[in-house]
Amino acid sequence: MQNAMIIDPKxxxxxxIEPIAAGDTVTYLKEGKTVSLKATEDITIYHKxxxxxxxxxxxxxxYGEHIGVATxxxxxxxxxxxxNVESMKEDRRGME
Amino acid sequence: MTFYGYRRPDGRVGVRNRVLILPASVCAxxxxxxxxxxxxxxxxFNNQQGCSxxxxxxxxxxxxxxxxxxxxxxxxxxxxxxGCENCQMDLVVKAIEERTNKPLKQVIIQEVGGTLKAVExxxxxxxxxxxxxxMLQKEEFPLSELIVGTECGGSDPTSGLAANPAIGxxxxxxxxxxxxxxxxxxxxxxxxxxxxxRRAINKEVHDRIYEITSRFEAHFHAVGEDVRxxxxxxxxxxxxxxxxxxxxxxxxxxxxxxxxxxxxDYAKQVESKQGLVIMDTPGNDPASVAxxxxxxxxVIVFSSGRGSPVGHPIAPxxxxxxxxxxxxxxxxxxxxxxxxxxYGEKTVEQLGTDLLNMVVETACGKQxxxxxxxxxxxxxxxxxxxx
Numbered sequence: 024m025q026n027a028m029i030i031d032p033k034x035x036x037x038x039x040i041e042p043i044a045a046g047d048t049v050t051y052l053k054e055g056k057t058v059s060l061k062a063t064e065d066i067t068i069y070h071k072x073x074x075x076x077x078x079x080x081x082x083x084x085x086y087g088e089h090i091g092v093a094t095x096x097x098x099x100x101x102x103x104x105x106x107n108v109e110s111m112k113e114d115r116r117g118m119e
Numbered sequence: 120m121t122f123y124g125y126r127r128p129d130g131r132v133g134v135r136n137r138v139l140i141l142p143a144s145v146c147a148x149x150x151x152x153x154x155x156x157x158x159x160x161x162x163x164f165n166n167q168q169g170c171s172x173x174x175x176x177x178x179x180x181x182x183x184x185x186x187x188x189x190x191x192x193x194x195x196x197x198x199x200x201x202g203c204e205n206c207q208m209d210l211v212v213k214a215i216e217e218r219t220n221k222p223l224k225q226v227i228i229q230e231v232g233g234t235l236k237a238v239e240x241x242x243x244x245x246x247x248x249x250x251x252x253x254m255l256q257k258e259e260f261p262l263s264e265l266i267v268g269t270e271c272g273g274s275d276p277t278s279g280l281a282a283n284p285a286i287g288x289x290x291x292x293x294x295x296x297x298x299x300x301x302x303x304x305x306x307x308x309x310x311x312x313x314x315x316x317r318r319a320i321n322k323e324v325h326d327r328i329y330e331i332t333s334r335f336e337a338h339f340h341a342v343g344e345d346v347r348x349x350x351x352x353x354x355x356x357x358x359x360x361x362x363x364x365x366x367x368x369x370x371x372x373x374x375x376x377x378x379x380x381x382x383x384d385y386a387k388q389v390e391s392k393q394g395l396v397i398m399d400t401p402g403n404d405p406a407s408v409a410x411x412x413x414x415x416x417x418v419i420v421f422s423s424g425r426g427s428p429v430g431h432p433i434a435p436x437x438x439x440x441x442x443x444x445x446x447x448x449x450x451x452x453x454x455x456x457x458x459x460x461x462y463g464e465k466t467v468e469q470l471g472t473d474l475l476n477m478v479v480e481t482a483c484g485k486q487x488x489x490x491x492x493x494x495x496x497x498x499x500x501x502x503x504x505x506x
Contacts, residue, residue: 052463069276069359090365110362
């Protein structure tokens with residue numbers, strides 16, 4: 024049964040659509056194919072988990088867009104939230 | 120793909136065929152309501168503005184009034200003013216005539232001798248207009264004549280996961296068909312404006328996106344608030360939202376993936392066949408919807424995780440939720456359930472197509488849930504209402 028989803032194939036985080044416990048198999052659909060991995064910790068419903076290892080400083084991608092950067096290495100299956108992600112605070116006005 | 124609508128003398132195409140009893144100010148609102156109640160096919164709304172306003176506030180009110188009269192869902196308009204308000208009859212009439220050449224009548228309460236005389240005259244005007252409107256036959260038009268406004272309110276995590284992506288897919292289809300889709304709610308771009316700006320068609324649009332979001336932030340600063348400081352809120356974080364970018368991305372997904380071709384000021388007239396455009400509106404739902412309808416949107420598509428009942432007197436409002444519990448709970452208010460996207464039962468492309476079909480059916484005349492319930496709430500933004 025699917026218990027997580029991604030919104031865009033570029034995403035490196037999935038969103039729990041059911042409560043997930045540490046050790047549970049996480050299953051989501053990516054371009055019509057089922058992908059599975061193990062949750063390394065409890066994930067509250069609608070919270071995010073890493074679908075692959077995200078390196079320290081690497082962008083966290085949801086909706087196919089950067090939603091922040093990892094502040095430490097986040098292992099596959101780990102909870103991704105305010106404790107290991109921060110907003111990309113630099114002001115990009117006029118830089119693009 | 121085509122829809123059936125009403126051709127207007129100004130060249131635009133309507134999906135409803137109503138007569139608007141337009142109160143020029145709060146003091147004419149009850150009289151306008153009584154007039155509209157006497158004439159089947161006429162509609163009115165609560166105008167809480169129109170007098171004692173500073174210039175930019177008054178401009179918002181004038182633009183909404185002129186835009187409502189010009190909206191192609193309206194056959195013709197009877198303007199009712201008290202007589203002494205700031206939004207004087209000649210100003211309102213001039214603003215309407217700058218946008219459209221549709222039938223227009225006027226009644227000034229203080230000049231015709233009070234409420235009852237104004238009601239009698241205006242009811243006769245309205246009855247005549249409704250009779251003329253009823254003679255119109257629908258014609259078939261390409262989807263490129265559609266202007267769809269998108270909105271979200273009463274959001275929850277499912278809005279960003281399902282309802283807004285489904286609306287975005289629908290929006291992309293409208294754009295591909297040559298139509299216009301309006302993305303609104305500037306306050307909810309903050310934190311993701313660089314992502315929107317990247318999609319701008321040219322430097323002017325790119326700079327305008329930064330300009331409208333900066334202006335919003337400046338309004339927050341003026342009252343000692345920093346939108347980036349307390350955002351996402353503790354409740355957002357508990358719900359699973361990590362950063363402001365993530366929160367705003369959930370909102371802007373209503374605009375799909377199309378390039379952004381223009382940025383319109385609040386309630387200004389939007390042209391057809393423009394692709395995806397932005398309108399600078401506040402996050403307050405009725406005030407944001409008002410601006411898009413004044414801009415000419417014939418249909419509004421509105422996502423709500425918690426379940427919003429809001430309708431509109433002029434444009435049908437299609438309600439979308441991504442929350443299956445809300446859909447079951449509030450079936451009488453919600454038209455479309457996007458939850459199958461969350462549970463992998465449908466792809467975002469399939470839902471976008473389904474939603475477009477519902478928009479086209481609605482354009483062809485199918486009543487929305489809000490229309491069936493007679494919901495006509497609307498509001499006009501004020502220059503100081505950003506917080």
